[in-house]
Amino acid sequence: GQNIDQPTEMTATEGAIVQINCTYQTSGFNGLFWYQQHAGEAPTFLSYNVLDGLEEKGRFSSFLSRSKGYSYLLLKELQMKDSASYLCAVRQNSPGNTPLVFGKGTRLSVIA
Amino acid sequence: DARVTQTPRHKVTEMGQEVTMRCQPILGHNTVFWYRQTMMQGLELLAYFRNRAPLDDSGMPKDRFSAEMPDATLATLKIQPSEPRDSAVYFCASGLRGFNEQFFGPGTRLTVL
Numbered sequence: 001g002q003n004i005d006q007p008t009e010m011t012a013t014e015g016a017i018v019q020i021n022c023t024y025q026t027s028g029f030n031g032l033f034w035y036q037q038h039a040g041e042a043p044t045f046l047s048y049n050v051l052d053g054l055e056e057k058g059r060f061s062s063f064l065s066r067s068k069g070y071s072y073l074l075l076k077e078l079q080m081k082d083s084a085s086y087l088c089a090v091r092q093n094s095p096g097n098t099p100l101v102f103g104k105g106t107r108l109s110v111i112a
Numbered sequence: 113d114a115r116v117t118q119t120p121r122h123k124v125t126e127m128g129q130e131v132t133m134r135c136q137p138i139l140g141h142n143t144v145f146w147y148r149q150t151m152m153q154g155l156e157l158l159a160y161f162r163n164r165a166p167l168d169d170s171g172m173p174k175d176r177f178s179a180e181m182p183d184a185t186l187a188t189l190k191i192q193p194s195e196p197r198d199s200a201v202y203f204c205a206s207g208l209r210g211f212n213e214q215f216f217g218p219g220t221r222l223t224v225l
Contacts, residue, residue: 031212041205042216043155087155095215097143097207100169104154 002026004103006088011109012078020073020106022088031091033100034062038084047073050095060066062063075108083110116206116217124223125216130192133220135204136185144187145205145214146179154205161187162209194224 003025012018024032031050035043046047049055049064049071073086085107089100117136137144146158159169164181172179176198178190191198201213201221205214 033212042218044216045213049211078154089155091212096210097212099145099157099160100214101157102147 002090002092002101004088004090004101006086006103006106008104009107009109011111012075014078014080014110016078017074017076018058018078018108019087020075020086020108022071022073022103024069024071024088024090024103026090026092026101028092029066029090030093030095030098032062032064032071033091034060034071035087035089035102036084037087037105044086078110079081080110080112083108116204116215118202118204118220119219120220121218122221122223124225125194126225127195128193129224130190131194131198131224133189133202133204133222135187135189135206135217136155136186137204137206138215139161139185141206141208141215143207143209144181145207146187146189147203147205149201149203149214149219150199158189158202172217194222196224198222199224 001059006022034046037043047062054063059076064071085105088103119134143162145160149155158171159179181187201219203219204217207214
């Protein structure tokens with residue numbers, strides 16, 4: 001089976017730091033992805049981890065622990081425009097562009 | 113700039129009618145995915161193609177859904193007959209084999225009454 005869990009909703013203050021956690025149990029693993037989706041829009045790619053550790057990209061960082069089946073997305077210096085859903089997704093099969101299994105998303109609200 | 117396009121953006125139809133959704137992948141991309149998004153289930157894979165050949169359509173209800181790629185610039189998803197439980201946002205995404213990122217289109221929001 002496959003299971004990807006993330007909190008349903010989070011609220012954080014503008015300028016603060018927020019960490020969105022994701023745990024997964026899947027029949028295979030070949031990479032973990034984070035996507036951002038604003039209300040009524042398409043998901044857009046944020047980050048990709050396939051090895052353990054932290055990947056940093058500007059205000060966003062993503063961490064992976066394969067032994068724990070755990071990842072987090074860290075957003076620093078939060079801005080109002082960061083209010084969106086954040087989707088954790090796992091690629092189960094061969095590397096390259098193959099289908100992703102998505103969690104249900106974490107809706108982040110950034111407040112003043 | 114290069115984008116995935118989808119038509120129509122919105123569709124309201126009655127139960128039993130045929131629905132056809134179209135997707136134009138980014139030029140040069142050889143992998144195309146169809147996903148469906150609902151509040152209850154989130155984003156789920158329906159089907160995917162590489163070089164126009166279907167590789168996995170296990171997520172589709174076979175009795176009513178069909179997906180094709182008549183050519184490299186067009187992917188279609190058909191529902192016949194449609195049912196209220198098909199109401200969802202249908203996303204097409206494209207990418208290149210050997211690369212990680214999938215680029216999503218704007219989606220077709222389908223409502224079946």
